[in-house]
Amino acid sequence: MPRMIFVNLPVADLERSKAFYAAIGAVNNPAFTDDTAACMVVEEGAIHVMLLTHEKWASFTPKTIPDARTHAQVLLALSADSRADVDALVASATAAGGAADPTPTQEYGDFMYGRSFEDPDGHIWEVMWMDPAAIPAGEPAETAA
Numbered sequence: 537m538p539r540m541i542f543v544n545l546p547v548a549d550l551e552r553s554k555a556f557y558a559a560i561g562a563v564n565n566p567a568f569t570d571d572t573a574a575c576m577v578v579e580e581g582a583i584h585v586m587l588l589t590h591e592k593w594a595s596f597t598p599k600t601i602p603d604a605r606t607h608a609q610v611l612l613a614l615s616a617d618s619r620a621d622v623d624a625l626v627a628s629a630t631a632a633g634g635a636a637d638p639t640p641t642q643e644y645g646d647f648m649y650g651r652s653f654e655d656p657d658g659h660i661w662e663v664m665w666m667d668p669a670a671i672p673a674g675e676p677a678e679t680a681a
Contacts, residue, residue, distance in 0.1 A: 543612060544586045546593040546601045547657050550574060552633070553587045556656050559632030560625060578614070604658030611639070611652075613662040619649045622663045629653035629661070647671045 547553040550571070554564060557576040562585060568575035572592040576585045590601060602609055616622045630636045635654040639662065642650035647670035652662045 538582065540582055540584065542584045542586055544588055544593075544596070545655075545657065545659055546590055547587045548590065549656070550587060550589050552656055556629075556632045556634060557585060557587070560628045560634075583614075604654075604660075606658075608660065611660050611662055613650075613664055616663050616665045619665050622649055622651050622665050625663045626651045626653050629655070645670070 545553075550573075554569075554574045554576065557578075558564065562576035562578050565575040565577050565584070568586070572589045574587045576587060577583070578585060588596075593601060614625075616625060626636050630653065633656050637651055638654045638660050639652040642648060642662075642664065646667070648664065648666045650662055650664035652660055654660055
């Protein structure tokens with residue numbers, strides 16, 4: 537069985553967060569959703585985002601929840617099929633109440649393009665398109681641009 541990833545995120549308003557993730561294409565899995573948590577499926581069988589109320593989060597770890605608007609702990613990244621898909625996902629996130637491009641746009645010639653968005657709680661998601669066949673041979677992607 538292929539590995540799956542479950543990204544757990546603390547959220548201040550569960551319903552707002554569910555609506556945001558639905559607006560960018562995630563589908564709610566009601567089998568793992570209640571009034572304290574919601575499972576949003578980004579890619580069936582592969583990527584799931586677990587939205588946890590602060591109270592639910594505290595049942596998993598005693599560590600303080602940092603304010604993701606002022607502190608960064610992780611940068612999450614998703615692949616996209618094209619440059620247009622990168623832009624479309626950022627546009628959907630912005631229309632759903634997120635913030636576009638909290639990190640610099642990544643452009644490396646004709647083989648890599650990326651942008652980012654913040655969800656309503658400030659978690660940063662990068663969206664990247666890459667054509668590995670177009671990377672110049674023998675060079676790291678970042679220096680080839």
